[in-house]
Amino acid sequence: MDKLTLVKVGGKIVEEEQSLKQLLADFNSISGNKVLVHGGGRSATAIAKQLNIETKMVDGRRITDKPMLDVVTMVYAGLVNKNIVAGLQSLGCNAVGFCGADMDIIRSVKRPVKEIDYGFVGDVVDVNTDELRLLLDQGVTPVIAPLTHNGKGMLLNTNADTIASELAIGLSEHFNVNLVYCFEKDGVLSNPDDDSSIIHELDMQLYRQYKEDGTIAAGMIPKLDNAFRALGNGVKSVVITNANNLTKSSVKRTVVRF
Amino acid sequence: MDKLTLVKVGGKIVEEEQSLKQLLADFNSISGNKVLVHGGGRSATAIAKQLNIETKMVDGRRITDKPMLDVVTMVYAGLVNKNIVAGLQSLGCNAVGFCGADMDIIRSVKRPVKEIDYGFVGDVVDVNTDELRLLLDQGVTPVIAPLTHNGKGMLLNTNADTIASELAIGLSEHFNVNLVYCFEKDGVLSNPDDDSSIIHELDMQLYRQYKEDGTIAAGMIPKLDNAFRALGNGVKSVVITNANNLTKSSVKRTVVRF
Numbered sequence: 001m002d003k004l005t006l007v008k009v010g011g012k013i014v015e016e017e018q019s020l021k022q023l024l025a026d027f028n029s030i031s032g033n034k035v036l037v038h039g040g041g042r043s044a045t046a047i048a049k050q051l052n053i054e055t056k057m058v059d060g061r062r063i064t065d066k067p068m069l070d071v072v073t074m075v076y077a078g079l080v081n082k083n084i085v086a087g088l089q090s091l092g093c094n095a096v097g098f099c100g101a102d103m104d105i106i107r108s109v110k111r112p113v114k115e116i117d118y119g120f121v122g123d124v125v126d127v128n129t130d131e132l133r134l135l136l137d138q139g140v141t142p143v144i145a146p147l148t149h150n151g152k153g154m155l156l157n158t159n160a161d162t163i164a165s166e167l168a169i170g171l172s173e174h175f176n177v178n179l180v181y182c183f184e185k186d187g188v189l190s191n192p193d194d195d196s197s198i199i200h201e202l203d204m205q206l207y208r209q210y211k212e213d214g215t216i217a218a219g220m221i222p223k224l225d226n227a228f229r230a231l232g233n234g235v236k237s238v239v240i241t242n243a244n245n246l247t248k249s250s251v252k253r254t255v256v257r258f
Numbered sequence: 259m260d261k262l263t264l265v266k267v268g269g270k271i272v273e274e275e276q277s278l279k280q281l282l283a284d285f286n287s288i289s290g291n292k293v294l295v296h297g298g299g300r301s302a303t304a305i306a307k308q309l310n311i312e313t314k315m316v317d318g319r320r321i322t323d324k325p326m327l328d329v330v331t332m333v334y335a336g337l338v339n340k341n342i343v344a345g346l347q348s349l350g351c352n353a354v355g356f357c358g359a360d361m362d363i364i365r366s367v368k369r370p371v372k373e374i375d376y377g378f379v380g381d382v383v384d385v386n387t388d389e390l391r392l393l394l395d396q397g398v399t400p401v402i403a404p405l406t407h408n409g410k411g412m413l414l415n416t417n418a419d420t421i422a423s424e425l426a427i428g429l430s431e432h433f434n435v436n437l438v439y440c441f442e443k444d445g446v447l448s449n450p451d452d453d454s455s456i457i458h459e460l461d462m463q464l465y466r467q468y469k470e471d472g473t474i475a476a477g478m479i480p481k482l483d484n485a486f487r488a489l490g491n492g493v494k495s496v497v498i499t500n501a502n503n504l505t506k507s508s509v510k511r512t513v514v515r516f
Binding site for chain 1: 393
């Protein structure tokens with residue numbers, strides 16, 4: 001099977017023109033099949049504010065009412081996605097932008113209301129990579145915005161880390177998939193106050209231990225759960241690192257092992 | 259060659275939930291290969307207003323400064339496009355949303371400044387339908403938002419009628435293309451005040467005559483210029499009609515002949 005690199009980048013990097021430009025140049029230099037999954041969090045918050053739509057967060061997760069769903073659809077699938085596509089095209093990378101509704105790539109269900117009503121937020125139930133594979137075979141590079149659909153006409157806001165791991169799992173039927181989560185640190189840290197305290201290798205046993213003793217907490221837990229889920233379902237490797245390290249043969253990164 | 263129907267729908271129809279729903283049902287019932295090109299004018303104006311961005315029009319054409327370019331990118335390629343895609347998916351139509359930057363489908367140049375500076379508006383220079391054809395052969399239905407790119411990273415706002423005709427011309431290399439322009443009237447009228455005064459057949463000679471005597475004027479002229487340009491470059495048929503007539507074997511329409 002051919003190699004495929006799936007890179008997930010978060011909000012901050014894609015929001016600023018200079019860091020986005022660098023990211024696209026680095027991403028473009030990755031050889032072989034590649035896919036980019038992007039977030040876009042803060043620009044949605046800023047535009048919602050301008051439209052007098054209140055941003056409500058619970059435990060770092062956005063509550064998506066209908067006006068906010070329209071905002072994230074505009075910002076993620078429109079503004080952010082199409083500017084990334086145009087930027088990659090300018091570098092000679094034949095990019096194409098999708099959300100999960102396009103070609104039925106990612107189907108989800110609206111998250112059931114328990115203690116919290118997250119609103120129009122989707123939990124992934126099905127991934128279809130048939131047409132993606134066809135396009136990748138033609139040298140096309142998909143760029144995925146973090147929205148899915150329920151098959152009944154409803155778009156749903158969906159966590160970009162989850163989209164990255166689910167898509168990596170789906171694509172691993174056809175490719176040897178390397179999943180790279182980019183974020184603002186060089187890797188998973190054993191001491192959040194010390195940027196050099198990178199955990200260079202993290203396996204399931206160590207992860208359990210670090211969760212128990214509180215070394216790994218909060219926002220890193222869903223990211224790592226996604227990473228281990230990917231590894232358990234056919235994805236060859238998962239790396240967590242800074243976007244700046246994307247093309248460097250750097251030791252500054254966390255390799256997640258099953 | 260296989261048949262392909264390319265339908266262009268304007269702003270008003272895609273803006274209202276009920277008329278959009280009917281349009282998507284009608285469009286979905288068209289058999290064989292099909293492509294939908296949509297506008298989205300007034301919703302962009304409304305959202306721009308909420309964002310305190312002034313809408314400037316000259317002769318019915320939007321002046322697109324940078325803030326307005328961001329708005330149309332959000333609204334056309336995000337909100338309108340993805341809701342159409344999700345709506346078609348719910349009907350079992352395997353739709354995919356693109357703008358002209360995606361897979362380098364439509365390349366344009368920023369319109370040169372003469373008397374009027376239209377801003378970030380693109381004039382089409384190249385259409386590439388290779389990947390579109392591949393997807394159409396898989397039963398995928400492209401939905402196109404009226405934005406193009408210049409190949410240097412810049413998105414450009416582009417007239418949806420022009421996109422429809424240029425795409426129809428490009429696709430006529432591979433398909434027998436029928437181009438259908440939907441608008442709010444049943445056809446081109448010989449008397450703008452009489453909705454029943456439909457010109458059922460319009461050829462080039464009659465068109466010249468009607469332009470000279472003022473029967474056809476204003477906004478119809480660029481639409482018809484696009485229609486004749488399509489017919490002169492390989493497109494099999496061009497029909498101008500009301501979206502309501504899309505699937506009716508109605509005589510309420512204008513057939514444009516070369």
